[in-house]
């Protein structure tokens with residue numbers, strides 16, 4: 639190889655390195671701007687007893703967060719719907735305590751897999767690796783619809799509705815028009831999840847980040863749900879997108 643060929647090869651190599659670095663920069667900048675847009679939440683460590691009651695000392699130390707974003711319908715008056723929630727975590731579960739004021743509790747479709755979103759239900763969105771992206775027919779993220787009878791439903795990759803009862807344990811108690819929903823959520827690696835397979839929930843650690851949102855479907859005897867209220871702001875005309883797009887979930891940090 640003569641001197642000119644060597645210089646030529648070195649120049650080509652240098653250009654390739656530059657192109658690679660530029661590409662890497664673009665990719666990381668894109669990831670940064672996406673995560674910067676996510677609404678940030680944090681959760682304390684604690685292990686409440688799942689009994690539908692909020693008296694646990696660990697809940698007392700957690701702050702209330704608003705469940706006040708209208709995703710479907712007009713903003714409801716406080717007698718029709720008002721909601722707030724708390725989050726805790728320990729090694730085994732994420733815990734959600736939701737205090738929901740709802741004038742009428744309805745379960746119009748007692749068959750759990752039939753139009754479950756048109757009955758009153760709590761909905762917990764979890765994206766274990768905070769990847770964002772489409773999760774409509776995949777386990778990239780889960781959208782757990784928890785019915786009044788504690789059955790848990792989401793959509794499988796073959797687009798059928800299915801029970802995920804072992805993922806969420808829920809107990810609730812109702813006083814007057816206010817219902818306390820207390821839920822333990824097991825966190826699964828959606829990239830490896832197999833329906834009916836031997837799936838081992840993840841062990842959680844301080845500092846972990848997950849995509850997380852909460853919502854409530856409120857129906858009071860209408861053919862379809864009247865309101866869908868969520869925990870995060872959703873930009874744009876169509877705000878009912880969390881069941882498809884994990885990119886609009888909040889970003890939760892376990893403290």
Ligand SMILES: [Ca+2]
Pocket residue numbers: 686687688689690691692693694820
């Ligand atoms: Ca409790």
Ligand SMILES: [Ca+2]
Pocket residue numbers: 717718719740741742856857858
């Ligand atoms: Ca209502």
Ligand SMILES: [Ca+2]
Pocket residue numbers: 765766767768769770777778779828
């Ligand atoms: Ca994911």
Ligand SMILES: [Ca+2]
Pocket residue numbers: 740741742743744758856857858
């Ligand atoms: Ca209702």
